[in-house]
Structure formats: structure tokens, C-alpha cells
Amino acid sequence: MNDFDFLIVGSGLFGAVFAHECHKAGKKVLVIDRRQHSGGNVYCEHVNGINVHKYGAHIFHTNDKPIWDYVNSFVGFNNYVNSPLAVYKDELYNLPFNMNTFHQLWKVRTPQEARAKITEQVAALQINDPQNLEEQALSLVGTDIYEKLIKGYTEKQWGRKASELPAFIIKRLPLRFTYNNNYFNDRYQGIPVGGYNQLTDRLLEGIEVRLGIDFFSAREALTALAKTVVFTGQLDEFYNYRFGMLQYRSLRFEHEQLEIDNYQGNAVVNYTEREVPFTRIIEHKHFEFGQQPSTVITREYPEEWKKGLEPYYPINDDINGKIYKQYKELADQETNVIFGGRLAEYRYYDMHQVVASALHTVRLHLK
Template sequence: IPVRYIYDNNYFNDPHQGIPKGGYNELIEKLYDGCDVILETDFLSDKEKYTSMADHVVYTGTIDAYFDYCYGKLEYRSLHFEHELLNEYNHQGVAVMNYTDSETPFTRKIEHKHFAFGTQEKTVVTREYPAEWEDGMEPYYPVNDEKNSTLYERYKELGEKEEKVLFGGRLGEYKYYDMDKVIESALNFVKQYL
């Protein structure tokens, strides 16, 4: 008989966990305050034009796409999300509930209101399903096996030859990063290159 002694539903082992006050949107909006922002635009649709607009360019898209997949495509893991608005005040009591059993097709259920101690009458939940990545799908996680890591190294070498363009972040470096790690990496990046 399975017995639960604790109510620790953590997905992570980090001693400190959280999100910025007001969420990441507020943080990003403040970071970009006073900057020109162009949205809904694929940088790769006119690489030369956008590169000529600045002294330094930090490219955070997929590195293989930047080089037009000249050595072949890197592989990713993808996900599929299902969102639902429920007529309930509280669905699961916590922000994240993990499902590790083989009968449940999704791996976790997110109840968004609990991230910010929401008191809304209704609640929005998202079920997260693993999905095979196919061309055109959102690349969520890199597959850091030998084949892909070797391929990435070849793109990285090409990247190092670019004069103005620096490659950063989870897609530019083909690396899994948590938020705290990617922010740390961005701050080090600025110190090192800019």
C-alpha cells in the first residue's frame, strides 16, 4: 500500500524557488523600457539588414537555422499543452502537480493562479504532454546526445567566426538552462563581450 509521509510536490531541488514579483512580463517590460522593440519579425528573414543596425548583435534563436542548416538539423524535444478554464476556485491546491505514473498521459498539471497567490473565482489549468519534435514545431529542449552535441560543436565553430554576432541562450548555445542559470549566463556574457 503506497503511503505518503510528506506533501513535498516540488519539481526542483533548488533551495530557493520563485518568480519575480509581478511575473516575468513586468521584468521584461522594464528591461526594454526606452528601447526600440520590433515584434513579430523573423531576424533570419533579413539577417544582413538587422545585423547592420547595431555594433553588436546577440542572437538567441536556433544556431543551426542561423547558418541555414548547412551541416544538418539539430534535434529537440517538444511538448504539447492543453489549457482549460475551470469553474472552480481551487483545482489542485498547488501550482505544479507531477504525474509520474504510466497511466496518465501528461507529465504535469499547472494551476497558474497559485504562482501569484491568485484569488480569482475561476482557475486556469494546463496539462503538459511530452511530444516528438518535428520540423516547424517549437523547439523546447535540446537533445544533448553525442550526435547532436558533435553537430552543435561544428555550428559553434562557425559562430565564433562571426564578427558582430554573438550566440546566447538555450537555442543559441543548444543547452538546457533554467531561468536563474540563463540570467547568470547573460550577465557574464555582457561582462565578457560587451
């Protein structure tokens, strides 16, 4: 006899939404997580009244009104709009690439002047069949934008020269010919008032959550507790890496408390030159318009993933695609295991997509 209807491995957004919907439907649910806190990568640590995004900046954005209404039913969201800046040497640029950026680069003032400048640079390069990311980017935006705002940042992010990366990584580069620094085009965006823990804690309200529990350290005993396992961890680890390890890029975070009220005047500032080892600095208080007397910043260093590090970005190239397909074929044959989330599906998800996927999956199974 099983103690629970569902054992949910992982308390991130997918697991928390799945657990909430099951609990609401009267099912008995147990959530476990190997970390000492719930909430997965959206977890915030409270430091001097500031909600620190412990695993990198998370900004909720979507055009999907039902998903926006769903998350807002647990916690109110503020009106934070993501408008990052980019630093290249001693120069400062607005992102995404828009008329402010083009004026900062070339002192142009009209969309016609900006288009002409980009067209002129692209034409001079004569790249008709891009063979790598560098050529692909140059053929889309020309030399200046590529050299100052793309090349160094991309090489740090991927740990490889842009000329060694496949062209498909950059299918397009959005160029915005308006003076608009809003990074996302989505209609709805913001940060939960009081931080993301407010959202995940309310999703998991009334549900048994056991922290510091590694599913793989007591797999048989844990599986026996429930009729169905919902697994949100790494798919290759679930099958003991039998077809090899799927590859990821990882991140290292360097958090620093400063006894000043404002370090950089913006939540997100990217550092695009190759010589600066980190890709960006996050100043967390600005996500919630904080007025605290001190501040917390985080430098973000991309690094090669290896076992024991946190997997962040799947490397969705042909080699990994073939390995994932083998694991997916095994997963599809499972009768009492449900796989979901970015690690189990080996794909990059924005938060609204994780919530949508969890709702779709749980409703399908509760039927």
C-alpha cells in the same frame, strides 16, 4: 553607418538582460522577436486576473545571491516554494522522493527503514553495469519508485521506452531522507509578484522592441542596422542547417479556464503512468496564491520536435553533440555576432543560469 550598436534577436531572458545592460551603458539597442510578445518562454498571459505561464511552469530558484539581488532589483519575488505532487493511478505521492513519499509507498516512518527497503530492492535486481536508463534508475532506487514514479513519466517525456534511452540521462536520482517536500535545494526561490512580464518589461524599459519580426525573413537588412548582432535563436537555423538539424523535444499546451476557484489544490501535479497522455497539470493561480473565483489549468503534452514547433529540450546525446560542435566552430569564428541562451548554445538552462550567462557575456563585450 549603423543605426544601432547592438541588434538583439530574441527578447527572452538572455536577450532582455543583454539589452538592459547595453542600454544602461549608453549603447543604442534594437530588440526584435518573431513572436507578437516580448519575454520569450517566461511570458505570461493575463486571464481573469491570473498570470498564465504560456510556455510551461517557470519557477525561479538559485543559490547565487548576486543573481537573486539582480532580478529583485526589477521586481519583488514572492515566497512560492515548489512542492509538486505525483499521481499514479489512484495513488498520490509527494515529490521529490523524500520520507513522505517512502511512507506513502511502504508505510515506513524512519530513514533507516526507507534505506533498508530501497537497498533490499536494488540488491534483488543484481544490476552491476546499467546499459540503459531503465537499468540505471532501477539500480539507484529499486522497483517500486521506478515503476510508479519514473518509468511512465520518463517515457512520455522522451517519447521512447526507458530501456531504449541511454543510461547517462539519469546520472543520479536524489533521495531525501527527511520529511521535506521542497523540490529545490536552492536558498532563494519564488515567482515575480505580478508575473514574469513585470521582470522582462522592466529589463526592456526605454529600449526599442519590434515584435512579429523574423530575423531570417530580412536577414541582410536587419544585420546592416547594427555593428553587432546578439543571436539567441537556434544555432543550426543561423547556419541554414548546413550540418543537419539539431534535435529537441517539444511540448504542446492545452489551456483550460474553469469556473471553479480551485481545481487541484497545488500548482504542479505530475501524472506518472504511461497511459495518461500528458505529463502534468499546472494550476497557475497557485504560483501567486491567487484567490480569484475562477481558475486556469494547463495540461502539458511532450512531443517530438519538428520544424515549425517550439524547441524546448535539447537532446544532448553523442550524435547531436557532434553536430553542435561543427556549428560551434563556425560560431567561434564570427567577429560581429554574439551567440547566447539555451537555443544558441544548445543546452538546457535554468532561468538563473540564463541571467548569469547574459551578464557575463555582456560585461565581457562592453569592456
